[in-house]
Amino acid sequence: MKSVVETLNPTRVRLAVEVPFTELEPNIQSAYKRISGQVNIPGFRKGKVPPLAIDQFVGRPVVLEEAINDAIPKLYGDAVRENDLEPLGQPELDVSELSDGEELKFTAEVAVRPKIEVPEWEGLEVQVDDIEVTDEDVDKRMDDLRARFGTLVGVERAASDGDFVQIDLNATADGEPVEGGQATGVSYQIGKGGMIEGLDEAITGLSAGDSTTFRTKLVGTHDGQEVDCEVTVTGVKEQQLPELD
Template sequence: MKSAVETLSPTRAKLTVEVPFEELKPSLDKAYKQIAQQINVPGFRKGKVPAAVIERQFPGAAREQALNDILSAKYAEAMQDNDLTPLAQPEVEVTKYDDQGPLEFTVEVDVRPEITVPDYEGLEAVVEDVEVTDEDVAEQVTALRERFGTLKDVERAAADGDFVVIDLVATRDGETVEGAEVAGMSYQVGRGGMLDGLDEALTGLSAGEEKTFSSQLVGGDLVGQEVDVTVKVTQVQEQELPAADDEFAQLASEFDTFAELEADVRERLGRGKRLEQAAAARDAVLEALLDKVEIPLPDTLVTEELNARRQSIEQQLQFAGLTMEKYLDDEGKTIEEFEADLERRVRDALAAQMLLDEIAQGQEFEVTNEDLTGYILRQAQSQGQDPQQAFAHIQEHPHHLQEYAAEITRGKALAMIVEAAKVTDKSGNQVELKNLRPDGTIGEPAEDATEDATEETTEA
């Protein structure tokens, strides 16, 4: 087989492929045998019909069947011979296919561009300091106390933070909206997330009072439509929290004193903030690396990813009971700003994937079963999915493992780059990333562990 490549653009190539007849013959012979098994011709046993007879009875059928088999194999071979990586479905045109002559065809396809990896040693990035304030600790402790709080009825108007029991009904043009009527529902004033205007309507209402306001439905067939909502308060309740003392610490935790509980909360917040800082460091280092290289992207690939992202966002908004218009209004964005931001993020993500793939190829990272298991578990957790369901999905669709392996190697490549970078916080302190554990604690340097092991061996 002969092939030649013409570069149409940095991300698109045209292959011209010629396959001699001797390489076509095995596929043709296979096609004739398959057809012979499927037809009945008087005078011949099934499966023993000669090729010439098949050709007279079904002219061109074998050649057509063989072509489908040949094209995919020879296309893949030509791409490999010319060191090209496809990024989309190819456009194939058969230009010559004679009975005894060669097969000639052309292929136009979007391909991975050639990328010159920039020097990533000593990249610099600055991230926010890790700071756990007294307010952070107090907020977490209050949330814990609220879990053990009790409610008591009060004879006063509802205020922010109170719990109320309400009856609610939405009407449109005087008719009750189906599915928009509830009774005896408990709701915390100021919590938000249910109906716009509900918190404002409830504030100041006492038990037995009601109020009507206008809002938009967040679900059902009339999502986003203006309706009149009448809410009636039947109970106003105040939450009483347990005292922040040693007795509460013993009730809510394994600690004997409240001071120990606060210290544990502060430590856990610190670990979480270190992990957030590490994530910010990875993003900052990757951004600094991308700034050093220009990576052309195929328009078709960008368009496909944009459409996929839009669909995902629309599904999430629908699940949350929001329209795109409502979401944009809440975010203070125009549709043009939303689209521009989305395209920027898509282009950055695709460029990062290609660059990290290029770096990973030069490192030959190993992807272990432990890596794959950890990745699947993290994916399941982030999507709120049962891990068993995630593993069952992989068994049914094993081709996803290749995608997961690619993501893992990209992660290893990025981790290598980040470890080689100089990352400091805004106070000028070096950020510890190499020895950061998944739980947010800082481990011992690997070098020190090796030295300790050597010393112990020597002493023994």
């Protein structure tokens, strides 16, 4: 087998492979054996059909095609190793027509790992800007750490900014329920945002058991659709932070 590699660009090559017909003989014999076990030819038991009968009733070109399909994966792998390539993905194969007794020729285009030349690191200089940490930065980081270990405690009062509430939602348009516009037992922190426009204003000041309706625009599947949204607060909790010690 002979193989030649052509670089198409830094990440893609084309392999041209030529295989003498004699090297395909094992694949041809295997093809005869497989076909023998698949065809029904009068006068022969399945699996015992001789090559001559297969050539006569099935056709020699069918045998050669079967042999090629069997041989190419290994031939391609041998060519890749022979040329020290690192393929990234499956190749695009192009097989020229094989005439009986003539060599097999095929090409394979495939993406490959690019060769990267790493420069010497000695002598390289790196500039790093000084980091300025303010008291506000420290306080925010400390508050974030405390919030991570905070606990939620139920309260008997109206919800305010920063509280966690348990809510039920029901969106309607012209009095009809909006598909996917209902939710039950949703946990939400007032002031966090990111759920429904106008929700923070609607639930601020509500206590557990209170309900209200507000006008809003939906996002997602019903993006931009104006609906009436009824919200019911079923629970109010405040976050208690651990002591900073």
